[in-house]
Amino acid sequence: VKRKLAVISLLAAFLLHGLAAPALALKVGDVAGEFICNCGCNKNLAHCDMPCGEELRGFIKDQIRKGLGKEQIVQYMKVNFSQALLAAPEKKGFNLTAWITPFAVVFAGGVLMLKVLSAWASKRHGGEDDDDNNDTPTKPSVDKEYNDRIEAELKEFGW
């Protein structure tokens, strides 16, 4: 088992080393996907097949050819067109709540679930202790041999 774990660790190290590689070249769709079309069609700019969409994508294409990066083009479009064209809220100010809330809810739910499950499991074990201390158990006693057999069968089937 240790050898297998060592193999896994080596592979993980190899993966992490391999990931430190150059980013892919910027595509029109990468930038256009950050905006909605400005003609009121409400489509994502990357998907709008109307002349307005083609025109804006052409503009983005020109900026990429000029050598601008994604962030620069997005900033330029925000200033020269409108912030309302952004396909997603910006990660600042009140809009930050849009991004944080889902993760906060899942995190809070996870913490709550862990607490409830822990309490539930410890209650169960506490109950078992009580039973062990009790001279007259209310539950019918189970034959040890029978219990061992069940455990062995559960183990056999990987439960």
Place this chain on the structure above:
Amino acid sequence: MSMIGYFALVSAMVISAYATAMSVYGARLNRKALIASGERAALAVGGLLILSSASLWYAFFTRDFSLDYVYNYSDRTLGWLYTLSAFWAGNAGSLLLWALCLGIFTIIIILQNQHKNRDLMPWVTAVLSVCILFFTSLMVFIANPFVRMAFLPEDGRGLNPMLQNPGMYLHPPTTYLGYVGFGIPFAFAIAALATGRLSDVWIRTTRRWTIFAWFFLTLGNLVGAWWAYYTLGWGGYWGWDPVENASFMPWLVGTAYLHSIMIQEKKGMLKIWNMSLIFITFTLTILGGMITRSGIINSVHTFSQSGLGPYMFGFFLLTLVGSFGLLIYRLPQLKSESELDSIISRESAFLFNNLILLGIAFAVLWGTVFPFVSEALVGAKVTVGAPFYDQVSVPLGLALLFLMGVCPLIAWRRASGENLQRNFLYPLLVSFVGAGILVAQGMRQIGALLTLILIFFVLATIVLEFYRGTMARRRMAGEGYLTAFVNLIWKNKRRYGGYIIHIGVIMMFFAAVGGPFKLEVEETLRPGETLVAGNYKVVFDRMWEQPQEKKLNVLAAVSIFDNKTGKRLGSVTPRKEYYEDMGGGASNQPWTRVAVRATFKEDLYFIFSPDEQGREMAGFKVLVNPLMRWMWLAGFVMTFGTIIAVWPDEGEKRRMAMIYAKGTAKQKERVPSEA
């Protein structure tokens, strides 16, 4: 004939009110005659809704343009399949489809439960009848599909070209079957609370209905994605449109419910949780209906503003408050029959799976309502589109994928260190070896790589499950490999059907991995000119017009070659359609009919835009979409898995017969004391 349809609709509305009242009074007073009358009324309502629907179809097929609805959604040139599906092309017809599904399901449920669940049935009938009453009332008072025109037109306006696609006769019915299907476990849950019969009988009785509903909602979403891919002409399949979100949310919560009921069946735990999940699932289906019909959110799917929004919202609130109110009332009786043995157990893993599914559903809901929240609180208009959903849902989706692999590996009750080591080692090894190979091959996209690692992991867990099960059968029964494998599935249909469905889900994730590697080339070409997209060379051969009745098609012949070898790979014919007059409120824009050359490796996707004058050149948008075919193939795998999971099982039948017999005996014991 249309008058018959209208009267059938009005009668269905009135009689469903009667069915509700009789069922509730019958149950409260324990009067069998009233209960039977309520059931007969509900059966009659189902029959009337079938009659009403048949008369609308008749009006479509006989081109009865005196009906406003038929005039708006069909014309004389419409083929019979699209005439059939024009039924649900508009708001009123789609409501009738919803009511029709409800009516038919009510008939089936009543007939299925003539000799069982007799204590639950009056309440089930009442709940389903209330739903029918709501939908028929909407049609009678607000969105009547049988409204007559003031004059008799020669021809109809025709069906919106976007709806003239095979998706039209698959996507809405499958989605509605899913929506309405979840009404059955919802009705049984309400019945269980109303009667205080809070054992898992209601869950076991509706297990197949739940899988049925879940499967059709899955299929509805998948066919919708396929339709978007081939018809909307933007090269993608899921745009996080509000209406897509509306059907995705109940799917997510329904999936959580489908998993957590297993814990109640096995251990008698999570009673409140399961009730809550089915209530949320059902109310989300109503919310979906509201989003589509209220006109408050712009979407390619929405019907024009109909005034139905407030009523749908009212019904949504009624179901939400009513169901949770009843749940709170019964809380003291909803105690678990057993406790959790350990936090490291399959039960816990299932609950975390539930948490993630609900978390994604919440994120989708939050994204859908955030523009209203923002405008109301800070007065700023914002758009919440694909970038938000992608960034929020991808990490949660990966967590879900991870748990999909973990759940089968952790033991029920309590997982020992030995159990974890034994079950996790090989899947981890497989996933890291697979990832190592991918990195060595040059894969550098972190999101895709992480997804693939998890895909390898989950796939390995499933293969391991099949392998261990097959080997155990071989040892115990002395069967050959194939026989042992087939028997393993056949004797544990639910479990292994579920694993096959998981394989389908993995295939969907696999298809999604292709997203970041999408390649897009946009160029204007004259006939004879070429463009290069990835490994393909595309030659624009020629362009021609093809006049048809009420529309003009402009087609392009395009040849595809391997860019390295020069070998001809095939040809495609994308086109643009120009309609004279488009019905259904569509604007007068040309319609794109994309052409796709699909392989398991990638799709070569063509969007063609001819110049409006002269037809001398054309714009081509060519996309290379990797792994797309796996997405559609996943639908077939999931269908296969679902068929296995719901296939009748003798052992389950016997168990259910014993449960029903116990229930009947208890009831008989109770009757003299109550009397």
